[in-house]
Amino acid sequence: MMEKQHHLQLLPGDVGETVFLPGDVSRAKIIADHFDSAELVAQNRHYNTFTGIYQGVKVSVTSTGIGGAAAAIAIEELINVGAKNLIRIGTGGAIQTWLPSPCILVITAAVRGDGTTREYFPIEYPAVADLDIVEGMMASAEELNIEVHPGLEWSHDTFYAGSTLSKLDILTIEKPWIDAGVLIASQEASTVLALSMARKCRGGTILCSSGCHQYPDEGASEDEMAQAVSNAIKISLETAVKLHNLDH
Amino acid sequence: MEKQHHINLLSGEAAPTVLIPSDLGHVINFVELMDVAEKVTQKREYITYTGEKDGVKISCTSTGLGCSPTAIGVEELVRIGTENIIRIGTCRAIQPYLEPGDMIIATGAVRGDRAIEELIPIDYPAVADFRIVRALINACEKLGFKYHLGIVRTHDAYYLESPQTPGDLKPRLQKWIDLNVLAIDNESSAVFVVAGMQGVKAGAILLSGYPIFEGYSEDPDLELHVNNLVLAGIEAAKILHE
Numbered sequence: 001m002m003e004k005q006h007h008l009q010l011l012p013g014d015v016g017e018t019v020f021l022p023g024d025v026s027r028a029k030i031i032a033d034h035f036d037s038a039e040l041v042a043q044n045r046h047y048n049t050f051t052g053i054y055q056g057v058k059v060s061v062t063s064t065g066i067g068g069a070a071a072a073i074a075i076e077e078l079i080n081v082g083a084k085n086l087i088r089i090g091t092g093g094a095i096q097t098w099l100p101s102p103c104i105l106v107i108t109a110a111v112r113g114d115g116t117t118r119e120y121f122p123i124e125y126p127a128v129a130d131l132d133i134v135e136g137m138m139a140s141a142e143e144l145n146i147e148v149h150p151g152l153e154w155s156h157d158t159f160y161a162g163s164t165l166s167k168l169d170i171l172t173i174e175k176p177w178i179d180a181g182v183l184i185a186s187q188e189a190s191t192v193l194a195l196s197m198a199r200k201c202r203g204g205t206i207l208c209s210s211g212c213h214q215y216p217d218e219g220a221s222e223d224e225m226a227q228a229v230s231n232a233i234k235i236s237l238e239t240a241v242k243l244h245n246l247d248h
Numbered sequence: 249m250e251k252q253h254h255i256n257l258l259s260g261e262a263a264p265t266v267l268i269p270s271d272l273g274h275v276i277n278f279v280e281l282m283d284v285a286e287k288v289t290q291k292r293e294y295i296t297y298t299g300e301k302d303g304v305k306i307s308c309t310s311t312g313l314g315c316s317p318t319a320i321g322v323e324e325l326v327r328i329g330t331e332n333i334i335r336i337g338t339c340r341a342i343q344p345y346l347e348p349g350d351m352i353i354a355t356g357a358v359r360g361d362r363a364i365e366e367l368i369p370i371d372y373p374a375v376a377d378f379r380i381v382r383a384l385i386n387a388c389e390k391l392g393f394k395y396h397l398g399i400v401r402t403h404d405a406y407y408l409e410s411p412q413t414p415g416d417l418k419p420r421l422q423k424w425i426d427l428n429v430l431a432i433d434n435e436s437s438a439v440f441v442v443a444g445m446q447g448v449k450a451g452a453i454l455l456s457g458y459p460i461f462e463g464y465s466e467d468p469d470l471e472l473h474v475n476n477l478v479l480a481g482i483e484a485a486k487i488l489h490e
Binding site: 108109110111112113121122123124125126127128131134135150152176177179180181182197198200 | 358359368370373374375382399401427445447
């Protein structure tokens with residue numbers, strides 16, 4: 001019998017084929033609360049895993065902590081115990097001024113500004129979201145009548161070099177990505193997408209942003225942001241059902 | 249607005265969807281497969297025909313081989329207002345299960361070329377638009393063509409990664425084989441990045457041959473398969489028009 005995974009403390013069978021990946025530890029519980037039923041199956045460090053049922057489909061959520069390094073550990077260990085679809089549900093800072101606040105973004109690919117994927121893969125290799133997940137999210141959002149925008153994430157490692165709380169001139173740092181139409185700055189999509197793809201699993205990411213880096217003093221309220229996150233979770237759950245129907 | 253410097257086209261002179269073969273000869277396949285098609289212009293390696301198939305207006309502009317001329321062609325097509333850009337081309341298969349006649353629909357490209365790094369840092373992904381990918385899938389399914397979805401590797405030096413490469417090619421390509429890269433080509437990354445950076449939808453469908461390693465032989469039905477490739481591009485353009 002396989003030993004428990006070193007960090008996640010999970011065994012085969014502990015998770016569903018679709019696992020949601022919030023960075024925020026507390027969001028794992030919020031996501032699990034959207035399942036029809038859920039229970040905590042493992043907890044170690046910042047990795048909390050809940051497994052339950054949504055619309056008859058076994059689904060799980062594992063908090064990854066912040067950054068590609070921690071997310072990559074979670075993805076490797078989740079695939080080891082049977083995960084097939086890895087869907088990050090997270091937050092970030094929008095970098096296009098035309099996006100509404102809050103906004104929900106379906107990530108189609110990521111700029112590989114992080115270190116984790118550079119260690120894994122040659123930098124030329126693209127971090128691309130799985131087509132079934134992107135299409136599942138777009139269709140689910142339409143069915144739920146929730147506005148989403150498909151596009152790219154700039155994935156990077158240093159929060160204080162790419163957020164409105166930075167002391168650096170972040171709009172200069174971000175200018176190549178802003179000019180190229182990248183929608184949002186965050187940290188983990190490149191890892192989720194590239195690593196899932198390389199391990200022949202599906203990877204996807206949906207993100208919420210409360211405002212954009214160009215207007216640091218404006219943005220959505222906490223309540224509005226909580227609603228956006230809840231909507232992103234609903235879209236992700238419906239996507240999990242669609243993936244299940246494709247595979248079974 | 250003046251005519252674009254290389255493709256020699258004005259806004260409105262091309263259809264909303266433009267197929268872009270790198271091989272000038274594939275433009276002839278396009279002309280033969282359309283209900284009607286007329287030559288619009290020719291300058292250097294850029295030949296443009298516009299025609300109609302089943303009532304849908306579609307254009308075809310050849311780009312020449314490599315990312316340098318392709319980046320020019322795609323940039324100028326973007327500047328005249330093209331909405332959908334679909335590369336149709338051949339490639340070199342590197343996965344053992346690929347066969348002549350199989351279609352490879354690229355979801356993204358390894359940026360092994362240098363041209364595009366002048367535009368944007370290498371971290372930026374060369375990704376096909378998911379709506380074009382879907383149109384290409386649906387086109388292949390409608391036409392009954394076997395297809396594979398995945399990443400291709402774009403690079404510059406053909407004679408370093410081709411059946412004509414001297415010596416043992418496989419060790420050089422092993423890391424890409426291990427990363428599930430399907431095939432090698434010379435243009436897809438430029439198409440995806442130049443269009444993608446400007447919010448224009450782009451995709452690529454590539455015709456597979458036998459894997460390029462030991463025992464390689466040419467596709468005996470290449471002419472038929474190239475025709476199928478162009479047909480798939482035309483069908484995808486029709487689907488995008490719906």
